[in-house]
Amino acid sequence: MDSLGFSEGLLCLFSSYLKNRWQYVTYRGPESCEFECSSGVPQASNLGPLLFHLFINDIGVMVKSSHILLYADDIKLYKPISCQDDAMALQNDVNALMSWSEMNL
Numbered sequence: 001m002d003s004l005g006f007s008e009g010l011l012c013l014f015s016s017y018l019k020n021r022w023q024y025v026t027y028r029g030p031e032s033c034e035f036e037c038s039s040g041v042p043q044a045s046n047l048g049p050l051l052f053h054l055f056i057n058d059i060g061v062m063v064k065s066s067h068i069l070l071y072a073d074d075i076k077l078y079k080p081i082s083c084q085d086d087a088m089a090l091q092n093d094v095n096a097l098m099s100w101s102e103m104n105l
Contacts, residue, residue, distance in 0.1 A: 001054060017047070049073075056104070062096040065089040 001011055021042065025032040041048040052073055059075070060068050066079040066089070077097065079090045 004054065004057070014051075018051075059097065059100055062100045063093045064096070066093040 001014060006014075018041065021037045022034045023037045023043075024034045041051050049071070053070065056070070059070070063077065066077050069076040069078075075097070077090070077093055079086060079093070081087050081090065
């Protein structure tokens with residue numbers, strides 16, 4: 001967020017929202033012990049999709065010849081295929097996305 005130009009006040013706000021969170025798991029009655037959640041965003045939060053989108057906002061730079069659709073944690077990559085070169089270009093974009101995800105996720 002700092003590299004995106006967020007103000008120091010917003011950085012502090014989001015930091016306090018995301019740090020020092022504790023959670024537990026419950027299933028059919030039994031509950032786990034509480035544990036600190038050191039990554040991710042609070043489940044079912046309104047800010048979750050926005051924060052994830054900010055986190056992956058540079059993913060589109062990797063895509064050179066295909067179309068990309070992003071929503072929350074879903075990504076769709078598509079391209080009309082009319083020849084072998086189109087298929088290879090789409091595959092190159094898929095490979096680039098895989099490389100990005102291995103480095104960033």
